[in-house]
Amino acid sequence: MTKRDLIDEVNRRFPHLSRFDSEVIINTIFGSMVDAMEREERIEIRGFGSFVVKHRRARGGRNPKTGAIVSVSAKRVPFFKVGKELRQRVNNEQPDHEDSQ
Amino acid sequence: MTKAEIIDRTYEKVGFSKKEATDVVEATFDIIKNHLEKGEKVKISGFGNFIVNSKSPRKGRNPQTGEEIIIAGRKVLTFKPSQILKQSLNNSPSPSSSSSSSTSS
Numbered sequence: 001m002t003k004r005d006l007i008d009e010v011n012r013r014f015p016h017l018s019r020f021d022s023e024v025i026i027n028t029i030f031g032s033m034v035d036a037m038e039r040e041e042r043i044e045i046r047g048f049g050s051f052v053v054k055h056r057r058a059r060g061g062r063n064p065k066t067g068a069i070v071s072v073s074a075k076r077v078p079f080f081k082v083g084k085e086l087r088q089r090v091n092n093e094q095p096d097h098e099d100s101q
Numbered sequence: 102m103t104k105a106e107i108i109d110r111t112y113e114k115v116g117f118s119k120k121e122a123t124d125v126v127e128a129t130f131d132i133i134k135n136h137l138e139k140g141e142k143v144k145i146s147g148f149g150n151f152i153v154n155s156k157s158p159r160k161g162r163n164p165q166t167g168e169e170i171i172i173a174g175r176k177v178l179t180f181k182p183s184q185i186l187k188q189s190l191n192n193s194p195s196p197s198s199s200s201s202s203s204t205s206s
Contacts, residue, residue, distance in 0.1 A: 001136045001143045009132050014125060025111050025125050030148045032110040034186060036102040043102045048130050053190060076190040080180030089138045090153055091176045
């Protein structure tokens with residue numbers, strides 16, 4: 001499934017929305033998550049999972065092809081931890097509690 | 102950030118009711134979960150890919166008793182951030198440190 005398929009499916013569930021509206025909504029959802037990560041804010045979505053930004057320190061590395069020493073600068077990397085409900089569903093386990101509305 | 106804040110952001114962006122914004126955001130995550138549950142990949146361009154991987158069973162050991170056990174095979178979900186997301190995290194100044202302006206020296 002791609003973002004386009006996701007937009008189509010949202011659009012099918014909400015037929016009164018224009019395709020453009022659905023597109024704006026999906027882009028806003030992921031855009032706001034990217035913004036939060038840029039602020040290094042933890043994102044927690046119940047029943048889905050959480051996203052955190054981890055820091056990696058600068059380190060020395062090697063070009064595996066030439067063996068030349070290169071320096072890898074410090075960076076920030078996004079990290080996703082799957083939530084319990086989704087972890088169980090992906091593994092086709094019976095969830096031990098339903099917290100759906 | 103929680104789902105409530107994501108709902109607020111969409112509510113501000115598109116001019117419909119809070120109830121409707123809530124329903125659409127909930128539906129979005131619901132649809133993603135349904136596809137992942139079926140073992141499908143979900144690829145969100147500019148954000149990343151959610152991929153279901155199968156782990157084969159392997160032997161493990163209870164570190165307390167030394168007893169050998171079989172760890173069952175299972176399916177796990179992994180997230181691979183997109184190049185664009187990784188870049189935007191490293192081009193924007195870090196809020197916790199002011200020493201992140203050295204991209205290439």
